[in-house]
Amino acid sequence: MKVKGLFNRKKPVVSFEIFPPKLDTPLESIYDTLDQFKALNPDFISVTYGAGGSQKDRTIEIASKIKDEYGVESMAHFTCVGHSKEEIDSMLDSMHDNALENILALRGDPPKDQPDFDFTKNVYRYASELIQHIRSKNNFCVAAAAYVEGHVDCRRLKDDMLHLKEKVDVGVDFLVTQLFFDNRLFYDFLDKAATLGINCPVTPGIMPIFKADQIKRITSLCGASLPAKLVIMMDKYGGNDEDMRKAGIEYASMQIKDLVDNGVDGIHLLTMNRPKSSREILQNTGLL
Numbered sequence: 001m002k003v004k005g006l007f008n009r010k011k012p013v014v015s016f017e018i019f020p021p022k023l024d025t026p027l028e029s030i031y032d033t034l035d036q037f038k039a040l041n042p043d044f045i046s047v048t049y050g051a052g053g054s055q056k057d058r059t060i061e062i063a064s065k066i067k068d069e070y071g072v073e074s075m076a077h078f079t080c081v082g083h084s085k086e087e088i089d090s091m092l093d094s095m096h097d098n099a100l101e102n103i104l105a106l107r108g109d110p111p112k113d114q115p116d117f118d119f120t121k122n123v124y125r126y127a128s129e130l131i132q133h134i135r136s137k138n139n140f141c142v143a144a145a146a147y148v149e150g151h152v153d154c155r156r157l158k159d160d161m162l163h164l165k166e167k168v169d170v171g172v173d174f175l176v177t178q179l180f181f182d183n184r185l186f187y188d189f190l191d192k193a194a195t196l197g198i199n200c201p202v203t204p205g206i207m208p209i210f211k212a213d214q215i216k217r218i219t220s221l222c223g224a225s226l227p228a229k230l231v232i233m234m235d236k237y238g239g240n241d242e243d244m245r246k247a248g249i250e251y252a253s254m255q256i257k258d259l260v261d262n263g264v265d266g267i268h269l270l271t272m273n274r275p276k277s278s279r280e281i282l283q284n285t286g287l288l
């Protein structure tokens with residue numbers, strides 16, 4: 001099933017993001033986690049793509065399993081950075097052969113050891129070019145990434161919004177946002193998007209904070225800002241893992257409740273492969 005149809009049928013569409021186990025860990029280690037996620041009845045589950053394609057086969061294998069064996073719709077993330085044209089087509093063919101219908105099409109970040117990676121040498125310089133290629137080739141439902149606070153590489157927020165509009169115009173069915181911690185930024189983003197004529201559904205990415213250090217690292221990479229309230233919370237609870245987890249769940253629940261009250265299209269929970277905490281959040285917010 002193509003996920004885009006879900007947005008016409010229900011509000012909010014509740015989805016989870018999971019990541020494949022590391023290559024030195026058996027793939028089967030994710031099955032128990034998937035059992036628990038299935039019990040939470042998500043509308044779909046997306047599976048991330050390891051930086052530079054490091055776990056590409058696992059993304060497809062897990063997304064197929066979620067769909068075929070767990071009976072939950074899935075979406076495979078795909079980044080084209082560093083891939084040859086043949087590799088890109090082979091990945092798309094493999095998704096198609098595995099009956100995957102939904103793809104989150106991304107450009108990707110520069111390889112870790114090449115911070116100055118020259119994207120002009122990439123097969124596709126921007127996600128919009130990859131999306132155009134996918135559109136010309138397969139009949140996938142295509143999602144793309146959106147950045148509520150602007151993408152870190154783009155110097156002007158206005159330009160980033162215009163690039164987003166270009167991306168949507170080449171054939172995006174819905175958008176999934178980068179994580180953010182201040183809902184006002186999301187509502188502001190939606191207003192700007194509407195002004196530009198971006199009319200597709202936008203599902204906000206929400207990440208519960210489980211560890212203070214981890215969130216500082218993640219936000220330093222993706223550029224999401226930390227509201228003062230959250231910094232105070234991390235200072236207060238950061239020294240104790242369980243207290244931090246509970247406070248993180250409370251914050252994410254509060255964010256989600258407010259988003260749902262404001263009629264958002266979806267909630268995309270960045271689960272960090274933690275079904276227990278995801279369950280608590282859904283229970284707190286009435287989404288289970």
Ligand SMILES: Cc1cc2nc3c(=O)[nH]c(=O)nc-3n(C[C@H](O)[C@H](O)[C@H](O)COP(=O)(O)OP(=O)(O)OC[C@H]3O[C@@H](n4cnc5c(N)ncnc54)[C@H](O)[C@@H]3O)c2cc1C
Pocket residue numbers: 047048049050051052077078079104105106107108109110125126127128145146147151152153154159160163166167176177178179205
């Ligand atoms: C929801 C979500 C899921 C993600 N999942 C993964 C994952 O599974 N694996 C992974 O490795 N990474 C993932 N990422 C991270 C993503 O790969 C990086 O943020 C990457 O740097 C940008 O990818 P993009 O598809 O958004 O790129 P693009 O949309 O191509 O944008 C990249 C930059 O180029 C600029 N730009 C776009 N078009 C133009 C133009 N015409 N002229 C000039 N500049 C332009 C944009 O403003 C932006 O600064 C995810 C991000 C999000 C938000």
